[in-house]
Amino acid sequence: MDTILNYLDKQEKKVIELQKKLVSLPALGPENGGEGEIKKAEYLLSYLRQYPSLIIKELPAEDSRVPSKKRPNIAAILPGKEKDRTIWIVSHLDIVPPGDLSLWESDPYVLRQEGDYLFGRGVEDNHQGIVSSILALEAFINTSTEPTTNMGVLLVADEETGNKYGLEFLFKYHKELFTQKDCFLVPDFGSKDSDLIEIAEKGVLWLRIEVLGKQCHASTPEKGINTLVASSDLIMRLRRLYKVFDRQDPLFSPPISTFEPTKKEANVPNINTIPGKDVFFLDCRVLPSYELSEVIETIKKIFQETEKEYGVKVNFEIVHGLSSPPTDKENEFVKKLAKAVFEEYNTRPKFMGVGGGTVAVYPRKNNIPAAVWATIFGTAHQPNECSSIKNTIKDAKVMARLLL
Ligand SMILES: [Zn+2]
Structure with missing residues (x-):
């Protein structure tokens, strides 16, 4: 475990490199006047393909409204000791428009760094999740550590505008990817102190x-x-x-x-x-x-x-x-997440429900446990959206602990 955690502690440059690229590739759905997520997905695909140990699946949904006619979904799976169980970490590729540019202190599509803070559209929602999960994946690969179960990094389209071409599509047309033994982590909601884990939605x-x-x-x-x-x-x-x-x-x-x-x-x-x-x-x-x-x-x-x-x-x-049934707070995966958060952030996270609206609804509808958690400031959809390099790395460490 120490090897992995020490490796992750040294990934500050990697966080900046990935965020810089992701911010420069706006992924807006057609409802928001964009061309979809294809450019961001192609970059991430070529990035992930440098690792031959990963099983990479491209699972695009057809959408005639975008020039590529495709809304990309990517699964990158690192096989673990237990072969019939996967812990999925799902992040979304799409962003929302920057809104009134005069409210931004810098170009929303050019990464700006101030010490530990990164600014730009998407840095929090949901690049932080993308980067943390990729760092955790690389930590296992680059230290030649086999995770206890398969680790699945899932990058989906269309979260901001309804999920029809994203996780909903995958559960409809690629259900063979998932089993009842799997678990989902959705790093797309949380608090700055890392003390909230969402396990239910209205x-x-x-x-x-x-x-x-x-x-x-x-x-x-x-x-x-x-x-x-x-x-x-x-x-x-x-x-x-x-x-x-x-x-x-x-x-x-x-x-x-x-x-x-x-x-x-x-x-x-x-x-x-x-x-x-x-x-x-x-x-x-x-x-x-x-x-x-x-x-x-x-x-x-x-x-x-x-x-x-x-x-x-x-x-x-x-x-x-x-609607979906809640995930039990006594679930083994949820308890392991809370423990991992305590170990990294020294806080006992509170379990909570929200008024509705994350992709966790899809696994939960299929009776697969899902927890929504990340350590974020809550600047999603706002001007000067901001994310912390340190938290991105610590979140990656929490993710790695789930597979150790
Ligand atoms: Zn989001």
């Missing part, structure tokens, strides 16, 4: 709700059916979801499920028309002890009440619905 349910009535002149409301009134009533009735699904789980903050109306589409353009159609959206974050289908059934009943009372028709569409 289910996410987004609904588009359309209320149909009858348009007429505002001076003769009896001739129409005012859908703004019906929608307003419906929105207030939907507050009841908080009472129906009122379980609490202290793992989460807030500890309850939430059901919030959010976006509202424009209805009529003028003041003197009664709207015959209203559309709004509902964002539900549901504790994993409930099924999303139970929530949908209750919502349907509430729709029927409004339909009956106002003579409107309520249609709905599920824009997004995804």
